[in-house]
Amino acid sequence: xxxxxxxxxxxxGIAREGRCEPRKLLVDFIREDLELTxxxxxxxxxxxxxxxxxxxxxxxxxxxxxxVQAEGAEILTIEGLAKDGKFHxxxxxxxxxxxxxxxxxxxxxLLTALDFLRVNPHPTExxxxxxxxxxxxxxxxYQGIVKAVDAAAKELGRTTG
Amino acid sequence: xxxxKFEYHAPGSVDEAxxxxxxxxxxxxxxxxxxxxxxxxxxxxxxPAALIDLNRIPSLAYIRADDGVVRFGAMTRQRTxxxxxxxRQRLPLLSExxxxxxxxxxxxxxxxxxxxxxxxxxxxxxxxxxxxxxxxVVKGPKGERTVKAxxxxxxxxxxxxxxxxxxxxxxxxxxxxxxxxxxxxFSRRHGDFAIIGIAAVIAGDGASxxxxxxxxxxxxxxxxxxxxxxxxxxxxxxGDAPIAAAAARAAELVDPDSDIHASxxxxxxxxxxxxxxxVRRAMAKRGR
Numbered sequence: 001x002x003x004x005x006x007x008x009x010x011x012x013g014i015a016r017e018g019r020c021e022p023r024k025l026l027v028d029f030i031r032e033d034l035e036l037t038x039x040x041x042x043x044x045x046x047x048x049x050x051x052x053x054x055x056x057x058x059x060x061x062x063x064x065x066x067x068v069q070a071e072g073a074e075i076l077t078i079e080g081l082a083k084d085g086k087f088h089x090x091x092x093x094x095x096x097x098x099x100x101x102x103x104x105x106x107x108x109x110l111l112t113a114l115d116f117l118r119v120n121p122h123p124t125e126x127x128x129x130x131x132x133x134x135x136x137x138x139x140x141x142y143q144g145i146v147k148a149v150d151a152a153a154k155e156l157g158r159t160t161g
Numbered sequence: 162x163x164x165x166k167f168e169y170h171a172p173g174s175v176d177e178a179x180x181x182x183x184x185x186x187x188x189x190x191x192x193x194x195x196x197x198x199x200x201x202x203x204x205x206x207x208x209p210a211a212l213i214d215l216n217r218i219p220s221l222a223y224i225r226a227d228d229g230v231v232r233f234g235a236m237t238r239q240r241t242x243x244x245x246x247x248x249r250q251r252l253p254l255l256s257e258x259x260x261x262x263x264x265x266x267x268x269x270x271x272x273x274x275x276x277x278x279x280x281x282x283x284x285x286x287x288x289x290x291x292x293x294x295x296x297x298v299v300k301g302p303k304g305e306r307t308v309k310a311x312x313x314x315x316x317x318x319x320x321x322x323x324x325x326x327x328x329x330x331x332x333x334x335x336x337x338x339x340x341x342x343x344x345x346x347f348s349r350r351h352g353d354f355a356i357i358g359i360a361a362v363i364a365g366d367g368a369s370x371x372x373x374x375x376x377x378x379x380x381x382x383x384x385x386x387x388x389x390x391x392x393x394x395x396x397x398x399x400g401d402a403p404i405a406a407a408a409a410r411a412a413e414l415v416d417p418d419s420d421i422h423a424s425x426x427x428x429x430x431x432x433x434x435x436x437x438x439x440v441r442r443a444m445a446k447r448g449r
Contacts, residue, residue: 009203014225022212025203044162045200052266058240059266068169069216074187112266119244128406133351134264 011036012080022068027051029067029079038078039109042136049135052108059115059134060112063110078107081114087158090152091113099148103138108135113149123153164202168211174218175300178327181213183302188325189213190431193236193275196267221274221329226251233331237276243268249301251335253359254292254342255447258285264352267447277313278322278328283343283354283379287314290358291384292376296331298407301326315384340364341446345439347431349422355379356423357431359411361439363399370394373407375439381416382434387411404440411436 007018009035013044018033027041030053042050044063051062054076081088090110100106109132116131117123123131128144128149137145171279172178181187189211192198201207213220221236226247233242242248243259261286262276276286283410289295291342297308299322313320322328325431336342345401346358373394375387390411395405412433419425 005169021166023164023166023202025163025199028163032218044203045268046196049264049266055269058269060269061196061266064195064267065271066169066195066199066212066214068171069214105338106349116265116387130351131265134266160318 005068007067007071009070009075011075011147020067022066024067026053026064026067026070027062028063029070030062030075033067037078038124040104040107041131042104042108042151047136048105048108049107049112052135053112054111054115059112076111081110088114089155090117092137092147093152093155094145097148097151098144101137101141101144105135105137109137109145113152117149117153117156119126121140121157126148126154128130162197162203162205165205165208167202167209168212170211171214171217175327175329178215178218179300179302179432181211182279182325182327185211185307186211189324191215191278191327193278194238194271195275196271197279197281208425212222224248229335230440231333233273233333235278235328235330236272237274239263239268239271239273239276240254240265241262242273252333253295253332254336254344254362255286255289255333257342258358258360260371261285261346261348261355261358266351267287268382273331274328277321278320278333280318280383281354282314282317282381283356283358285346285358285360285378287353288358288360288376288384289333289344289376289385291329292362292374293333293336294386295331297328298330298332299326300329305329307332308373309365310384311386316382327363336362337364337372339448341440341443341448343386343439343446345435345442347380347435357428357435358419358437359432359435361436361443362385363394363443365399365442365447368398370399373440375407375411375436377411377415377432380417382418385415387414389414389438394440399440399444404437406436407440 040050042048046064190209192212192214212330221234223234346355373391377385390407393407417428
């Protein structure tokens with residue numbers, strides 16, 4: 001019988017610890033052990049993107065990582081995106097452009113868009129569509145999401161020069 | 162679903178990984194990027210006794226170009242390859258194809274060695290290994306050996322690697338600066354596996370073709386090198402008639418199965434169509 005393993009990592013800037021079986025997926029560890037339920041778990045096989053978090057600076061599917069693999073990692077979840085009670089420009093843009101709809105895919109959309117805009121700060125609309133193709137919206141209303149990412153790109157470009 | 166129970170090991174060296182694989186006598190799986198293996202674990206289609214995780218072996222991640230060969234450590238992430246200047250310059254075919262591998266958050270974790278060792282015939286990297294006649298380095302208890310693409314892929318998800326061997330390096334010959342390359346792919350949605358993909362490299366001036374390389378993804382249980390179609394172009398050049406003949410020959414060279422995504426006949430048809438598109442686009446990119 002596999003022994004439980006201890007895990008130490010940083011989540012949203014805070015050192016966290018936990019203990020779980022090696023087979024526990026990172027998304028379940030984040031939700032159940034760390035009680036950060038903003039990260040949603042959808043398909044559990046890497047297709048829907050709802051569980052996307054930032055691992056060591058890059059977006060990754062937390063349903064396709066084991067919690068034990070995150071030992072020592074720095075993770076950003078949706079709970080860490082707003083700073084000092086102020087929305088991140090992406091969150092503000094999603095609110096303004098009706099990018100949330102039912103909200104289920106939103107955490108994955110936001111963190112995927114965060115990483116996407118980091119590698120491509122001035123995307124075309126087609127590039128935005130390709131970028132957010134990594135996350136499925138079951139409301140199927142992608143237009144508001146595309147507009148929101150576009151608006152956030154412009155706002156981030158303005159504020160960061 | 163969730164994975165069945167397994168023991169987990171994260172060795173710090175390849176030798177340690179090989180010893181662990183030997184200890185489980187074929188009942189352990191090597192975990193690279195996990196973007197194919199973890200879904201199989203989650204569905205319990207794979208229930209290994211143990212996982213041997215290579216993610217704590219930093220010496221397995223590198224890109225080195227020398228002597229006309231680009232060597233990739235097996236744990237080099239697809240995302241690193243996507244943004245690599247060396248790859249853009251020496252292997253533009255690989256740069257282009259990498260953008261078709263899943264999505265950015267998949268490429269963050271997915272590795273070149275994992276993709277090739279997983280040997281999904283619909284995947285892009287095995288097709289490129291076949292097209293460029295590349296090779297992989299594998300290490301086992303008896304030492305190291307190199308395996309050519311044509312000797313590596315055996316059938317769906319199956320390579321000639323032994324259960325106690327680890328794929329450590331992928332070697333791809335650099336593409337001549339004057340050659341043009343293209344990776345054409347048809348899939349239902351952006352980021353999905355290819356129903357058919359065609360990798361093409363074309364060299365030569367004007368309508369002459371000094372070298373053609375063509376290989377498929379998704380057209381059978383292993384990637385298929387389309388040698389007889391390449392020969393038509395190398396012999397008859399790059400006019401409309403030889404390109405059409407090469408495309409028709411390409412469709413004859415493959416024997417894909419039917420599945421839920423596409424019939425065999427449709428895949429054969431696509432093989433021809435995408436071969437022509439890939440050849441024409443690769444031609445247009447020559448000398449740039």
